[in-house]
Amino acid sequence: MTRKAVPNWLPQFCSAPTLFAVMLVAELVALVIVLAPEAQPQPWLRRLGVASVYVQWLALLCAVVLCSLRQVFERLPARSGFILAWVLSVSITAIASALICRVDQALGLGLSVPPAASLRFVLDNAAICALISAALLRYLFVLEQWRERVNAISKAQVDALQARIRPHFLFNSMNTIASLIRTRPAEAERTVEDLSDLFRAALGADDGHGSLGEELDLIDHYLRIERLRLGERLRIETRLDDLPRDFALPRLLLQPLIENAVYHGIQPRADGGTIELGGRRLGAGVEIRVRNPLPTDAPVRRNGIALANIRARIEYHFGVTAALEIEPGPDHYTAIVRLPGVMLK
């Protein structure tokens, strides 16, 4: 059996929500015990009180033991951990029941059972505990597996949305560098640096989070490379004063919009055109606009997937208040991104 890296299917028993859940289950058990028919009828409130105190005490005892042994469980494979937790709960119940019996009889309180029925009492309690803890542990185990699967799926979805730079761009840039090396080695060198920065960001060297300032620098590097390639055809106009450079956002969230503008707006035009990149503060958030001219004999735009990808990433990271809007014009195309102040993930 393969060991999972962190088999923490057992919840944090010491945390308040879990303790509350344990107490709730314990109280339900106490109620069931009280509702069960009994040989010598006693007032039910009194019975409920005694049973509650007793069951709660046992349940909390088990929770505390499981909590303190958490490190042991983390080292065990899930199946052994499951058995150990179950055996522990049952033994704790058995031992505690025996102790209670003894104490009660010694003090003569008559809250539990007469001495003759001691063994039966301990066995009954152990059996009840065995059944309930088996069910409970199984439930926790399945719940954790389900959670793990859901996490894996959403992680995969986010990974799939991860910004990708077009392979075209890589090979065209390599071609540019190969050409520059002969005639302008200094520019070749700088292009290698710019390209490295872009791919470091695209390959997700770290958690993938950056700032608006870093993103604008990446866009700058990207455009510098494309300007070498397209020459005079690519012109840029930027109005980005007053943008908060430390604004947090996932890396390469905006660059694909610029890449789209170059790819669909400038490249198909013989005389190129101007990409207008504008940005302003919007309360605590920001608004970024990318405007590009359209090719004269506009072919079918096929970047629907790229846009859907950017939109999904924006929504994933900033929630539904963020937006990517498209303003298609007869001869221009504008993409507008509005991000609220706080990034969720």
Added chain:
Amino acid sequence: MKVLVVDDEPLARERLAALLAEIDGIEFVGEAANGREMLEATSRDRPDVILLDIRMPVMDGLEAARHLDTLENSPGVIFCTAYEDHALAAFEANAVDYLVKPVRRERLGAALAKARRWSGTQARVLEQAVEPGRRRTHLCARVRGSLVLVPVGDIDYLLAEDKYVVVHHAKGEVLIEEPLKSLEDEFEGRFVRIHRNCLVALEKLAGLTRTPDGRLFANVEGVGATLEVSRRNLPALRKLVRTL
């Protein structure tokens, strides 16, 4: 061997020119930035081989290669591409020379050594393999030994005469040797058939006129000509005009 370099990126052209200079027996005769310029340069400089980029504005490499067929003694073509994952398979399947960028000098030398003559049929098959359903941006005609390119958007109407089709466009008219039917299929939605021998550009169609003797004519925007609408094509045309 005379070689023409065609790429929309100045640095890419620069590099190919530099590589060509290092290969013996090669004469670099010129360069062009798109398919149109290439066709003009080809009729002027008469290269033996063309190094042709695929993605270019105005007219891409695949279409330009197809028009080459119109020329007498069309040159050999070697495609250059940065990255066309599905396209490369199509090139291989059609035994077409292609190079991936950045181009290696040895590969370039080898490709030049075996550069093939290029046939338009081959080009058409390749075009459809790379991008099914694609349309040309230009029609190409040979007029007194040189090529005339007509942007499809400039065409007013197409009139079939004998085995030719007369392309009436903004700047005049030219003859091409293509069946009207295949033009109708390729540019479906752009032209509408009004007669057995006539296709009219939909966006140039200004209206219909009925003459006293009951015949129906189509008016084409900016053109004096009136073109007769045949009874057979009338219902479809009516429906189309109503939806405009």
